[in-house]
Amino acid sequence: MSTTTPVTTAPAKGTLVTGQSANVQRRARRSPLASFGLHATLVVASVVAVFPVLWVLLTSLKPAKYATTTDFVRETTLTNYTSLLSDTPFLTWFWNSLLIAGLSTVLGVFVAATTGYAISRFRFPGKRGLMWTLLITQMFPVAVLIVPIYNIMAKVGLLNQPMGLVITYLTISVPFCAWMMKGFFDGIPREIDESGQVDGLNPFGTFWRLVLPLAKPGIAVTAFYSFITAWGEVAYASAFLVGDENMTLAGGLQKFVNQYSSQWGPMAAASVLIAIPAGVFFVFAQRHLVAGMTAGATKG
Amino acid sequence: MAAADTGRPLVKAAGDDIVSRGPSRDAGRHTPGKGPGGLRRALSTHWYAWTMVAPVVVVIGVIIGYPLLRGIYLSLTDANERNVERTIGVNTIDATYQYVGLDNYVEAITGSQFLGTLGWTVVWTVACVSITFGLGMGLANMLNRRIAGRGLYRVLLVLPWAVPGFVSVFAWRFLYNTDNGLLNKILAGGGIDAVPWLNDPTWAKFAVISVNVWLGIPFMMVALLGGLQSIPSEMYEAAEMDGATAWQRFRHITLPGLRPVSTTVILLSTIWTFNMFPVIFLLTRGGPGDATQILVTQAYKFSFEISPRDFAQSSTWGVLILVLLLIFAVFYRRVLRKQGEVW
Numbered sequence: 001m002s003t004t005t006p007v008t009t010a011p012a013k014g015t016l017v018t019g020q021s022a023n024v025q026r027r028a029r030r031s032p033l034a035s036f037g038l039h040a041t042l043v044v045a046s047v048v049a050v051f052p053v054l055w056v057l058l059t060s061l062k063p064a065k066y067a068t069t070t071d072f073v074r075e076t077t078l079t080n081y082t083s084l085l086s087d088t089p090f091l092t093w094f095w096n097s098l099l100i101a102g103l104s105t106v107l108g109v110f111v112a113a114t115t116g117y118a119i120s121r122f123r124f125p126g127k128r129g130l131m132w133t134l135l136i137t138q139m140f141p142v143a144v145l146i147v148p149i150y151n152i153m154a155k156v157g158l159l160n161q162p163m164g165l166v167i168t169y170l171t172i173s174v175p176f177c178a179w180m181m182k183g184f185f186d187g188i189p190r191e192i193d194e195s196g197q198v199d200g201l202n203p204f205g206t207f208w209r210l211v212l213p214l215a216k217p218g219i220a221v222t223a224f225y226s227f228i229t230a231w232g233e234v235a236y237a238s239a240f241l242v243g244d245e246n247m248t249l250a251g252g253l254q255k256f257v258n259q260y261s262s263q264w265g266p267m268a269a270a271s272v273l274i275a276i277p278a279g280v281f282f283v284f285a286q287r288h289l290v291a292g293m294t295a296g297a298t299k300g
Numbered sequence: 301m302a303a304a305d306t307g308r309p310l311v312k313a314a315g316d317d318i319v320s321r322g323p324s325r326d327a328g329r330h331t332p333g334k335g336p337g338g339l340r341r342a343l344s345t346h347w348y349a350w351t352m353v354a355p356v357v358v359v360i361g362v363i364i365g366y367p368l369l370r371g372i373y374l375s376l377t378d379a380n381e382r383n384v385e386r387t388i389g390v391n392t393i394d395a396t397y398q399y400v401g402l403d404n405y406v407e408a409i410t411g412s413q414f415l416g417t418l419g420w421t422v423v424w425t426v427a428c429v430s431i432t433f434g435l436g437m438g439l440a441n442m443l444n445r446r447i448a449g450r451g452l453y454r455v456l457l458v459l460p461w462a463v464p465g466f467v468s469v470f471a472w473r474f475l476y477n478t479d480n481g482l483l484n485k486i487l488a489g490g491g492i493d494a495v496p497w498l499n500d501p502t503w504a505k506f507a508v509i510s511v512n513v514w515l516g517i518p519f520m521m522v523a524l525l526g527g528l529q530s531i532p533s534e535m536y537e538a539a540e541m542d543g544a545t546a547w548q549r550f551r552h553i554t555l556p557g558l559r560p561v562s563t564t565v566i567l568l569s570t571i572w573t574f575n576m577f578p579v580i581f582l583l584t585r586g587g588p589g590d591a592t593q594i595l596v597t598q599a600y601k602f603s604f605e606i607s608p609r610d611f612a613q614s615s616t617w618g619v620l621i622l623v624l625l626l627i628f629a630v631f632y633r634r635v636l637r638k639q640g641e642v643w
Binding site: 030035038039041042045046048049050052053055056059070111112114115117118119121122124125126127130133134135136137138139140141142144145146147148149152167168170171174175176178203204207228231232234235250253264267268271274275278279281282286289 | 342346348349350352353355356357359360362363364366367368370371438439442443445447448449453454455456457458459460461462463464465466467468470471472474475480482485486489514517518522568571572575577578581582595596599600603604611614615617618621622625626629
């Protein structure tokens with residue numbers, strides 16, 4: 001216990017510190033002023049975070065002629081949505097996107113998990129090289145890779161195929177995800193692996209039946225990251241896919257933007273529909289985000 | 301974990317880990333495996349690890365490795381749209397571009413365009429990363445306190461992450477729109493003239509940085525929040541007993557505790573921001589003029605938007621980007637290692 005000056009002169013956000021007991025409890029009980037400041041800051045930050053998206057949602061519900069008014073709600077209507085769905089192959093694009101993003105997620109999580117596990121548990125020749133490669137891969141600019149990757153895909157006949165994009169997206173998301181998963185597996189005691197071995201499981205069985213189920217938060221984060229990466233990617237999608245029936249939302253909407261550049265209403269409606277699946281995924285994954293990122297980032 | 305399947309017993313592996321960080325890390329590490337039969341021996345001990353990383357190695361090797369080599373090769377030639385192999389109708393015209401050595405690099409490094417773009421790219425990266433980190437740190441610290449509605453705040457603050465990039469960029473374009481955008485309408489309400497958010501070089505720079513900060517904060521905040529939660533609360537209690545002020549606690553417990561997380565997220569977000577293609581491309585296309593053009597968007601412009609498309613120039617810039625980032629990563633790591641940080 002101490003009553004040295006630093007405590008009492010602590011500029012703790014204007015608290016009226018009078019006695020020692022108040023000092024000790026300060027972290028638990030905040031002064032009303034500090035509390036107000038905290039909430040005010042968080043509210044402002046939340047508004048800034050949410051507002052642009054919310055504004056698009058509100059705009060999508062206004063008739064086209066009021067699209068640029070400052071009213072929050074005006075003659076709410078769903079015409080933007082109905083015209084979007086009837087005038088564009090929106091649903092086709094949507095399913096294409098869902099297929100590509102879904103496949104990228106499943107494959108990405110699987111591959112990132114095995115790689116992360118190998119890096120975390122085993123010492124093997126090439127490990128350091130692999131870890132550097134994973135880091136360096138993120139440095140090479142997408143813009144410069146597009147043309148050569150396009151040529152490869154054309155040669156092996158994967159152009160305009162969902163699988164071509166899935167493979168490309170794996171190269172974007174897997175390096176980071178593998179690092180995150182490694183951090184995760186580092187946090188799972190090795191005794192678990194050993195007990196699996198004692199029980200006669202082969203290494204792959206140990207990984208699949210014992211370790212992987214424990215890494216669920218990490219998988220949630222990895223899945224979320226892979227999905228978002230694939231779902232929102234524009235450059236590759238618009239370069240590799242041609243024809244309305246093959247487009248993804250991102251690619252298709254780029255066309256849409258060019259055609260209807262001044263039609264904010266339908267664009268807003270499209271944005272909302274695109275954001276929904278990502279949002280649903282987010283709701284499921286967000287509980288795990290903090291725990292998942294910690295392990296990944298700390299020990300990466 | 302049986303040594304037969306996983307290469308080495310764990311204790312030894314851990315020891316190796318430390319040794320391998322020394323300067324002579326590769327010397328003698330695999331001596332037992334050298335000589336005839338070494339490969340087979342290595343295969344039998346490491347097959348399992350290698351199998352697990354094989355998919356990644358193959359995919360990265362093909363999809364990144366080949367384009368990388370091809371890019372390096374193209375950067376040493378004068379390839380452009382007119383002299384590469386192309387197909388017109390049924391005829392294939394063979395490539396006629398030539399090897400020009402390091403001319404492209406000399407041209408890029410001595411010319412003003414590359415250095416000018418690099419200057420803005422550095423400003424953009426430093427501004428984005430430092431602002432994002434600062435704000436993310438502040439918000440993470442607030443969210444780490446016991447406070448009513450913490451879960452709700454957290455979901456709302458992470459939301460920008462969940463929105464696909466091009467949707468958020470669209471949202472911001474909508475807000476920034478000079479004639480009809482909400483921001484200018486609000487300003488007009490206050491009697492302030494419309495601001496050409498995306499049409500004036502200085503405002504456009506401000507605009508792209510703010511959008512990127514908006515997009516980047518959730519990642520930063522979540523990572524730092526995770527880091528904060530791994531700092532034992534006993535440390536804070538002990539410090540408080542000893543009479544540490546709030547600032548002292550932050551300075552001497554929070555910051556050191558966040559070091560591992562911070563160093564990683566700063567490295568990653570520097571790399572990502574340096575190459576942040578979508579934000580610039582979708583928001584301003586590098587404009588007005590080339591005011592917001594960063595190296596990546598300019599490289600893209602060389603190979604897709606100008607005529608004739610200049611593949612050599614584009615590849616040169618791409619390789620230079622990679623080299624710059626590599627130098628940064630190695631340097632960054634070395635500084636960390638000097639300070640006793642190892643990863």
